[in-house]
Amino acid sequence: MRHSSSIEDYLEAIMLLADGEEKVTVTRISQAMGVKKPSVTSAVTRLVENGLAKHEKYGEIHLTGQGRKIARDVYKRHQALKRFLIDILAVKEEVASEDACRMEHYLSSMSLERLDKFIEYVMECPQGKPLWLQGFNYYLVHGKRNPEYMAVCSPRCGNAPGDTENSRNKELD
Amino acid sequence: MRHSSSIEDYLEAIMLLADGEEKVTVTRISQAMGVKKPSVTSAVTRLVENGLAKHEKYGEIHLTGQGRKIARDVYKRHQALKRFLIDILAVKEEVASEDACRMEHYLSSMSLERLDKFIEYVMECPQGKPLWLQGFNYYLVHGKRNPEYMAVCSPRCGNAPGDTENSRNKELD
DNA sequence: CCTTTTTGTTAGGCTGATCTAACAATTATG
DNA sequence: CATAATTGTTAGATCAGCCTAACAAAAAGG
Structure with missing residues (x-):
C-alpha cells in the first residue's frame, strides 16, 4: 500500500526527531515541519489509524515498526536524490535539499536501487x-x-x- | 507562481493531445488521464480561472500562451528525468516513465538545467x-x-x- | 426531422490536508 | 499550591481533487 506524501513527511520528521534523542511532541513536529499544531494532531491521528504510530493523548508520539520502516525508506530516497544532485550534478545544497524533499515521495524502488548503485559507482x-x-x-x-x-x-x-x-x-x- | 501537480498534469495532457492534431475535448482528456469526465470539467474550469486555458461551454479546450509555457516546462522535466533513468541508470522504460510522471512536478529549474547538461554531456x-x-x-x-x-x-x-x-x-x- | 447515442455539465458527496479560534490539560513558577 | 505559561485537542471552515448519479446539449443516423 502507498501512503500520501504528507504522511511520509510526517513519518520522516518524526523519525529524525526521535533519532536526535528528542521527545517527539506535537509542538516539535509542528516546528520542524512548519505547520500548525492542529494539523499535526490530525495527521498523527491519521498515522495511528494506519498503524504507523502510537500516541496516547497529551503524550509522546512513537512510530511503530511499520511506520519506522516507511520513514527509513523515505529518508533513503531523500539522501540518494540529494547526493546525486550535489555530488554529481553540482547543484547547490539548499536547492538539492528542497528538490529531494519533494521528489523523495515519488522514486520507485527500482530507480532508487539504480541511483544508489550509480552514486556508489561514481563516488567510490x-x-x-x-x-x-x-x-x-x-x-x-x-x-x-x-x-x-x-x-x-x-x-x-x-x-x-x-x-x-x-x-x-x-x-x- | 507555482501550480499543483494535478494542474500540471492536465496542462501536459492537453498539450500532448493538441500536438497530436487531436481535437481536445473533455472525453479525450478523461481517457488520456484516466479520470472521469466531471473531474475534467472541473479541472478545466480551474485552468480557465487561472488563465491557463480557454474553453467555451461544450466546445474545444485550448491552452493560452501561459498554459502552453507551463505545459512545455513540465514536459521538459518529464523527458529529462525519463532519459536519465533509461539511458544512464538503465531503468526499464515503463518504470522510468511512471517515475518521470510523478517527479516531473518537483524538479527545480536549477536541477533541470544541470540534469539536461549532464545527459547531453554523457550521451553526446x-x-x-x-x-x-x-x-x-x-x-x-x-x-x-x-x-x-x-x-x-x-x-x-x-x-x-x-x-x-x-x-x-x-x-x- | 425526430430519435438515439455521445458528449458535457451540474449537483452533491467524500477525503486529505490545511487553517483559525476557542478551550482543556499539563507543566512551570512565584 | 495556586496561578501563569505552555502544550495539546476540538470544533468548524476552506480548498483541491476526485467520485457517482442525474440531467442537458450536441451530433449522428435512420
Missing part, C-alpha cells in the same frame, strides 16, 4: 574522483568540453572489453 | 558511449567493477588538467 571509484566527472564540471563552467578530458572519454571508440553490439542493459530488466 | 560524447557508463552497466550486472574499465577511470589519480585543490563547483553556485 577506487582511483579517486572520476576524470569524466571533472570533465562534466569543466563543461558546466566553460560550456564546452575540455579536449584533455575527452581523450579519456572512450579511448577505444566505444568498444569496451566484452561489450558486444547489443549487450547493453540486456541482463538488467 | 563525441567519441561514443562513454567507457565509464559501460563500466557502470558492467557493475550493475556483475555487482563488481571490471578492472579493465577502472584503468580508465582516473588515470592521473584524480588530478585533471587545471583542476587544483578547490576549484570544484566554485564557479557554479
Whole structure:
C-alpha cells in the first residue's frame, strides 16, 4: 500500500526527531515541519489509524515498526536524490535539499536501487574522483568540453572489453 | 507562481493531445488521464480561472500562451528525468516513465538545467558511449567493477588538467 | 426531422490536508 | 499550591481533487 506524501513527511520528521534523542511532541513536529499544531494532531491521528504510530493523548508520539520502516525508506530516497544532485550534478545544497524533499515521495524502488548503485559507482571509484566527472564540471563552467578530458572519454571508440553490439542493459530488466 | 501537480498534469495532457492534431475535448482528456469526465470539467474550469486555458461551454479546450509555457516546462522535466533513468541508470522504460510522471512536478529549474547538461554531456560524447557508463552497466550486472574499465577511470589519480585543490563547483553556485 | 447515442455539465458527496479560534490539560513558577 | 505559561485537542471552515448519479446539449443516423 502507498501512503500520501504528507504522511511520509510526517513519518520522516518524526523519525529524525526521535533519532536526535528528542521527545517527539506535537509542538516539535509542528516546528520542524512548519505547520500548525492542529494539523499535526490530525495527521498523527491519521498515522495511528494506519498503524504507523502510537500516541496516547497529551503524550509522546512513537512510530511503530511499520511506520519506522516507511520513514527509513523515505529518508533513503531523500539522501540518494540529494547526493546525486550535489555530488554529481553540482547543484547547490539548499536547492538539492528542497528538490529531494519533494521528489523523495515519488522514486520507485527500482530507480532508487539504480541511483544508489550509480552514486556508489561514481563516488567510490577506487582511483579517486572520476576524470569524466571533472570533465562534466569543466563543461558546466566553460560550456564546452575540455579536449584533455575527452581523450579519456572512450579511448577505444566505444568498444569496451566484452561489450558486444547489443549487450547493453540486456541482463538488467 | 507555482501550480499543483494535478494542474500540471492536465496542462501536459492537453498539450500532448493538441500536438497530436487531436481535437481536445473533455472525453479525450478523461481517457488520456484516466479520470472521469466531471473531474475534467472541473479541472478545466480551474485552468480557465487561472488563465491557463480557454474553453467555451461544450466546445474545444485550448491552452493560452501561459498554459502552453507551463505545459512545455513540465514536459521538459518529464523527458529529462525519463532519459536519465533509461539511458544512464538503465531503468526499464515503463518504470522510468511512471517515475518521470510523478517527479516531473518537483524538479527545480536549477536541477533541470544541470540534469539536461549532464545527459547531453554523457550521451553526446563525441567519441561514443562513454567507457565509464559501460563500466557502470558492467557493475550493475556483475555487482563488481571490471578492472579493465577502472584503468580508465582516473588515470592521473584524480588530478585533471587545471583542476587544483578547490576549484570544484566554485564557479557554479 | 425526430430519435438515439455521445458528449458535457451540474449537483452533491467524500477525503486529505490545511487553517483559525476557542478551550482543556499539563507543566512551570512565584 | 495556586496561578501563569505552555502544550495539546476540538470544533468548524476552506480548498483541491476526485467520485457517482442525474440531467442537458450536441451530433449522428435512420
